[in-house]
Amino acid sequence: MTDKSTAGPQAKSSGLNSLTRLLPYAKPFWPSFLGVLLLVLVFNATTVLQPYLVKVAIDSDIAARHPNLHGLFQIALIYVGVVVASVVANYLQLILLQYTGQSIIRKIRLDLFTHIERQSMAFFDTNAIGRLVTNVSNDTETVNQFFTGFFLSLIRDGLSVVMIVIAMFELNGRIAAYAMVLLPVISLISLLFRKRLRQAYQTTRTRLSNIVAFLAENLAGMRITQIFRQERSQMGRFQALNEAHRQGNVREYGISVLFNRVLELLGNVAVAAIVWIGGGAVLHGTILFGTLYAFISYIQRFFQPINSITQQWNTLQSAMVAAERMGGILSVEPAIADPDVPDTRLTEHKDEVAGQIHFEGVSFAYKPDQPILHNLTFSVQPGEFIGFVGATGAGKSSIMSLLTRFYEPNEGRITLDGVDIRSLRQADLHSLVGLVQQEVYLFTGTVADNIRLFRQEVKDEEVVAAAKTVGAHDVILRLPDGYQTKLFAKGANLSMGERQLISFARIVALNPRVLILDEATANLDSQTEELVQAGLQAVATDRTTLVIAHRLSTIRQANRIFVLDKGRIVEEGTHEQLLEHKGLYADLHAKSGIAYERSEVGTT
Structure with missing residues (x-):
């Protein structure tokens, strides 16, 4: 991770522009800001009035030729009332x-968060999850300090300086006039x-973002860290x-403290100067002692708001950096967007969707100079069970990612029942095409929540039915609280097989017309795999099913098997046909455990 920071004029302008971009969010709350402004006026007026009241008490009631105890009592009552009004106004403005x-x-x-959700997978390939977490949590809270801290200081302390x-x-x-010499110095x-x-x-x-990103990455990969x-x-x-x-942090704090101490020193020098100049005026009878007291109080109060504003300058700097980072995220337009006029023929009659898939001259690369798929053309008929095999990096998962529109092909097109998937809304496409991956992700919540995936329209009966379909019902009932068992840490309190079964039940509850299994049974033990295979046969009925499998036994009964090599389909046929062909598939079959395969073939 590199430590990149730019603080020149261009970076400053970018930060200010990003903050300006966020200002429209404040527009609906203008009545609240107006109320804050009125309360600030009350607070500042009462604060500035306090030294003046003491000045009146000294000159008119205490140091006068004839001290006035009654007048002093009245001033004291007024002073208390002013302080109470100041406290109330300050409390209300803060709240x-x-x-x-x-x-x-x-x-x-x-x-x-919504903007991040709309991004394609390519966005997440180039943006660390830890940094995105920082954007959504820490950076937004930093910008909140701009609206609550910096804005209040700018208005309250700015008006306070003017009033003083x-x-x-x-x-x-x-x-x-002598005191005003301080302004250019400050x-x-x-x-x-x-x-x-x-x-x-x-x-x-x-640097904090780098720490968060590193921490998130390493906690997610702790098993690998420990095993190696x-x-x-x-x-x-x-x-x-x-x-x-x-x-x-130390350098940042040092600069901030030095800045504040320089202002504090300047304030003390100013007080000493006022004592010298004002004291001479008192001795010569030009001004009264109460006036000198008020001047000293005002000079001290004069530096308090200025010091507060300078301290809030830290908040502005942080907010500008945070807003710049957030602006960088918000400025990224999704690489895959819904069409302006979507085709709704498939979703209007979802039950009539057959599930025919056609790839026509499809080429794809994650990076321009590293092609993954080369001019692929193939068709999958409705209800077919199709297997995809090939070495790692052959392009199997890329085909599935294109079908789900996680990425867009560089060339060619993909159709579902003759409709180009780019003409569909992504939400509509994902309601028709379901995906189960090898790496199962379960959310914090109950087992039932994860099967329905928090879709409240999915009833409990449907959740149970989906679990029974894939053979997960009995497994779930053995959990401490059955379907209400709480899951945490991506389902760490479940075995790998249990997590995979729940993911199968989840896809059944979605009821897609096309089912994709991306090496979904690779992590299952033999006993669990037998249980899942039975469920998969039921799930695949009347559905188009595409399966990527490391275990060739998973796709032995497939209608057709596509064999990929370096982004091209090099063989196609049934399990028996490909074995007879003695090509790449037969070689993969031999390396995958032929004894097991033969024993299984002998049982059919």
């Missing part, structure tokens, strides 16, 4: 803005630190990634 921000992020997260400046000029224009310091902060944040985010005794090697790589992230 309202948090609700609004979470609502916006909920919509962004749903749209991002107005209040200082109202008190004494000359001293306020601007210069911000400019000096801004580029470094962005570089640091982008580098840290990228690569724990120490992988730990070394993980340690290197963590060390890079630690260094990036």
Whole structure:
């Protein structure tokens, strides 16, 4: 994994553009933002009023020639009321803005997940799952901080600075003018630190993404890591990634702390200057002591919102990086899209779909310079049981991926009952063509949930019927809670055979017209395979069934068998015909365990 981060003008512009792209999500919530703005005005007004009330109390009631206890009590009551109003306004603005921000992020997260779901398999071939998880979870939460943290700080602290400046000029224009010298100094310091902060944040985010991607990949492949005794090697790589992230974090934090301490130092110098200038004015009788107190309070408060804004600059940097990453995902148009005017003839009469498949001059490559399939042309008649065999990399699974439209062919076309599958909606095609793969994926939930795949329209009776069809019913009943047994960690509490049986029941519940089994029985033991074979014969009845098999016994009874070699069909026929031909199939048959095959042939 490479550590790539760009922090130049182009990257900055890209981050800002990505944030701008997300602003329409906030548009429906403008009443909430207006309410926040009004509450901010109340909060800032009451905050700025507090030093002025103390100034009045000092000059008019405490340091006056005749101290006024009654007036002092009134000022104290007003001060308490102002503080209470400030606290209430601050509480309400935070709650309202948090609700609004979470609502916006909920919509962004749903749209991002939906957009990822619409992508073709080619998208997932080039995007690490760990990084996509970071996009949907961490990056959206970072953007939420932009709407709740940065936005609030920009409005509240920006208005606070303006109100404080107005209040200082109202008190004494000359001293306020001296204080304004701070503005260009603060601007210069911000400019000096801004580029470094962005570089640091982008580098840290990228390195964190690398850690998440590495972790997700290695947890998924832990069996391989342990069987090849690569724990120490992988730990070394993980340690290197963590060390890079630690260094990036330390550098990021160091720059941020230095920035804040420089502003804090500048604030203290400003207070000392005001004490010197204002104190001289008090001694010369130009201003009253209460006015000097108010000036000192305002200068301290003047730096508080500026410091808050600069701290929120960190949030802006993170949000820009996160928005840029999310924008990169959202800008990827699905490689396979539904037609503008879909053909609905097959789905309108699904029960009448025969299941005839035709590949016409189909060529395909995952990469332009590495062709996988070469000008394939073949037909599968309705209800046929067709086997596909060949060495690894021959193109068997690629054919099935094209039929399900996980990928698009580079040349040629594929039809189902004479209808080009590209003219169908993908959801319609997948309701007609079902797929069972060797690697079974079960979701967190019950066994019944995984058979119906969370489709509530599939009734419990249909779930049980599907399980009985493939011989899974008795197996499921032996589980602790039967069909309500909770599954976790991709079904880790089930055996490989049990997981595969549930996947078969799942496809039966879908009831497709075309069934694809992509090496689906490769991981079953002999006893379970016999059970599944009986179920498959029932499933394949009145369906077109395409089977990729390592075990040639699985396809002995196939109507036809296609033998692939380097992306081409080199042999075609029944099991017996291909054995008599003594070609590639016969060679594969001999290498797959001829003794077992002969014994099985002898029983037929």
